[in-house]
Amino acid sequence: MKDINKFIEEVFNKRYTCKGYDSEKQVSDEDFRTIIEAGRLSPSSFGFEPWKFILLKNRDVLEEIKPYAWGAHASIEGASHFVLILARTPKHMKPGSEYLRHIKSDIQKWPDDLLKQRSKKYGEFSDDDFDLNSDRAVFDWTTKQVYIPLANMLTTAAMLGVDSTPMEGFHQEKVNEVLVKNGVYDKEDFRLAVMVAFGYSNREHREKTRREVDEVFEVFE
């Protein structure tokens, strides 16, 4: 096997969800920067990058979300970096929004004719192909995109020897309220999708378990 294949398979075999952190150990600025770069450079449907990453350092806010975030206690207590991954609200994701104009014109710099063509395509996709017919459906679709940088940040951490914890174990509505009330972000623009912590474990972890390849992969000829 080539070295790079071996390295990759080892990384994926080793990565696990950290359940307790050594609060004395900090992730270096360089490693954290690379983790955020992995998020920032991730792909997304139509290239809309409908995310924002917030490094939440404020102890008071962290303590205030704790009662509504059972899956985050160990990370709040000991992780080096605690990150909120936000998804854009449906307002921004609807065909014709100012945010989508910004992405398509200012960032992707599509020429006018292609821009119109792509906008039409997105309208069809949204109405018809993926049937994004409610705010909930739009938000869930947006959040799917946001799980791509989440995955890339976890994998990058593992490649750097940094432990991590992805967290869905929180009450979405309540944690969102606390964050908005404290001015962490504007509820018109963003909603909390998922959280992720980085640091160094202070304990052994359970052996990794996964279904074998013949249970998850098939060839249809």
Next chain:
Amino acid sequence: MKDINKFIEEVFNKRYTCKGYDSEKQVSDEDFRTIIEAGRLSPSSFGFEPWKFILLKNRDVLEEIKPYAWGAHASIEGASHFVLILARTPKHMKPGSEYLRHIKSDIQKWPDDLLKQRSKKYGEFSDDDFDLNSDRAVFDWTTKQVYIPLANMLTTAAMLGVDSTPMEGFHQEKVNEVLVKNGVYDKEDFRLAVMVAFGYSNREHREKTRREVDEVFEVFE
């Protein structure tokens, strides 16, 4: 900068969505195996691994989905490997299902007391925290999990120098129907979430565009 940080940032800067494949060039078995391993070993909420990966080789089925999959034409025509990423149907993801029992008992091998505790937690999470109150909401949540292996497969391909195309550009309902009708999978168990192709590009691609870091990342102190 350390070599590994440099390597990772280069990989994420280089990865892009391939728009046209050289149909003469095949991804090696070894590389494809590593890509599937990256998917298989991915994390998911509660470790439920609610996915299946199908390498679709059948030309007739590929041609039959084409009219309903505008985003897949280039991949159907030239990619070396065309993969369907399926998500489990809500039937399997509801608290108490046989599938979840299989994962928790046979795969994760939780002892009885912890198993009960975790099942209770999942029930609360599902009913309350994430408000998974309809089949659509359950399926969308399941699909979020499935975007984690998608991301890891794309990143792994990039590390191996393999080009790739994630595809949402298809009519979900219609493509699903064609696949089920042809016996690719059982509609009781799975639904198509997203597709991804691997191969080697036959053209130059647009320069990568992303918002700068100050537009996607903030610190809240």
